[in-house]
Amino acid sequence: MNTATGFDAGRSDLHTATLEEVSQFLYREARYADDSAYQEWLALWDDTDIVYWVPSGKADYDPDTRISYINDNRNRLQTRIRQLQTGQRYAQTPASPMRRVISNIELLHDGGGGAEGHGAHEIVTASNFVLYEHSIQASDQLRLWVGRSTHRLRRRPNGELCIGAKTVELVNATRALPTLAFLL
Amino acid sequence: MSGIDVTAEQPVTVTGRHRYTDADRVNGLAYSDPDVFELELHRIFTDGWVFVGHDSEIPDVGDFVTRRLGHDPVIMLRDRDRSVLVLANRCSHRGVTLTQAPNGNARSFQCIFHGWTYGLDGSLKGVPQPGGMEMSKSDCSLDRPGQVTSYRGFVFANQSGTAGTLDDHLGTGGRELLDWVCDLSPIGELDISAGWLGQDVASNWKMWAESDLDGYHLGTLHNSLWSVVPDTQYGPAVLAGESIVKATTRNRGGGHVELEFWRGYDRQLAWLGVPRERVADYCEALTERHGRERAEELLWMGPPHALIFPNLFLGEMNLAIIDPIAPDRTVHHHTPLLLAGVDPSFNLRVLRQSEAAMGPAGFLLPDDAAAAERMQVAFGQSGGWMDMSRGRSRERIDERGHVVSHVSDEVPGRGFWGHWAQVMAP
Ligand code: FES
Ligand SMILES: [Fe+2]
DSSP states (O other): OBTTTTBOTTOGGGGOOOHHHHHHHHHHHHHHHHTTOHHHHHHTBOSSSOEEEEESSSSOSOTTTSOEEEEEOHHHHHHHHHHHHTSOOGGGSSOOOEEEEEEEEEEEEOSSSOOTTSOTTOEEEEEEEEEEEEEOSSSOEEEEEEEEEEEEEEEOTTSOEEEEEEEEEETTTTSOBOOOOSOO | OOOOOSOOSSOBOTTTTOOOEETTEEETHHHHOHHHHHHHHHHTTTSSOEEEEEGGGOOSTTEEEEEEETTEEEEEEEOTTSOEEEEESSOTTTOOOSOOOSEEEOSOEEOTTTOOEEOTTSOEEEOSSGGGOOSOGGGOOOOOOSEEEEETTEEEEESSSOSOOHHHHHHHHHHHHHHHHHHTSTTSOBOOOSOOEEEEESSOTHHHHHHTTOSSSHHHHTHHHHTTSOOSTHIIIIISOTTTOOOEEEEOSTTOEEEEGGGGOSSTTTTTTSOGGGGHHHHHHHHHHHOHHHHHHHHHHOSOEEEETTTEEEESSEEEEEEEEETTEEEEEEEEOOBTTSOHHHHHHHHHHHHHHSSTTSSSHHHHHHHHHHHHHHHTTTOOEEEOOTTTTTOEEOTTSOEEEETTSSHHHHHHHHHHHHHHOO
16 A cells, blocks of 8 residues: 555556546646646656647547647657747747637546556546637737546556656648647 | 748748748748648748548548548548548538548448538439439539549649649659658558558647758757667667767758768668567568669668658658648657558567657657747747758758758758748748
């Protein structure tokens, strides 16, 4: 028993997540993204075997044959974060003030049994977001971003949740988008 | 001589109100004046040749993509006889668009308003309640651009039909670039099948013709990338120091301009970022097609980095279309340059590289957009003169009559604007 988290890796029923735990995790992720807290945001991700995907439409296609806005593995996601941290990523310098509202959170799989095609203990959650971005790098516009995120969450050995995969389907992903240099 | 330059003896006034270009200078009003934009839509995007798409985007009968010629919506499609057609996306009755989809496959197009139905060749096949029809159906086919011609699968159209031949528009300089792109495929063909992403930018379209071909800004505007990914082909080619780098700029004439990064590469296949062993099959297939000498040359050079005036950017392993929306708004569309006749892993690599570099979330283009948008802001209501003289005194004319110079010199900008001034001249 890990006394710090109350998590016992040996007991499968304790792998399961509640809607409350997942919601709090998503809210925290949203706050880090809104605050451009790059390091904290990246720390929410698993260390290996991750996918951060922003498809060019619905997430119903093979990302190896059709282009996506973002299709990051761990290495590329780290590069993305490090570029933002240089202070010379002019598309996000200064960082856009942003606030997003996460809602309609559903726990699609609580991690108790095998999610189809995924690790037995992967937790799958989907939620909607409305994001207001104040783009101040050039033309000073309040931009609206709307979409649905699907997270596949995992447990670290210490029981903490982390992100294994995140897919963001923007409602207007099939049309031209303005600069998307911040974190969705 | 193809030496198109902006050493214009006479200032170019085009709208009769302002001077927009001078020797080595461009006025900000050329990017912000609505009258200039209006005139460009006519002179450049209606009276001239513009790139529409690549025929590999529509391999099967009925496949179509929707595009714009200037602001005119068109459908590029594969007809039943397998020919590629460009049709007005505008019902001949009262002018409703026939499709709003970016792409798809159709057997026919039916207008939502009164139900007129058109075949893939644009002919009117049927109308509801034909008793009242005054027009003959054969007079109601969908309009077509005045001229449509393709070269190596690259489809170009000219709305007015008065642009002369595509051959003349491309010239040797432009055709060579398209040949070069296709030569990278072991079967000489492209596979433009991964779809296009659009980047919506609050700047004039010409900023993209410039910044896509600006070899001066890589070390500054894009430094955030090199500082975290130091080992790219651009290091030795462009970033190593002004007196060291060997990459060059080239004005091929006709507004077609080029950055020759390849002259500064430090190894073969630097453009693909893999050692030769990893793509041994590709190297072998290329040798089989072109012979050893040309194959080795291609493996060194990789793809061109060039603009085909006015709207096609050959962005190394990407194609991009510059789509003017308004004086201060442009969409920059891009797709990875996938090759036919290569292993899927080759194209997968190209796709992933394209996602890394290009588009609204890429590691490069968002910063170009920031600069372009800040230019647009800077011009305000009065414009102001921009200097484009860099390298004027060290550029030279090579044996082919092309102006060439250091990679950081504004030869492409002057080549673009020189041609612009000719086309726009009263
Ligand atoms: S406008 Fe198309 S059928 Fe009437
Ligand atoms: Fe750039």
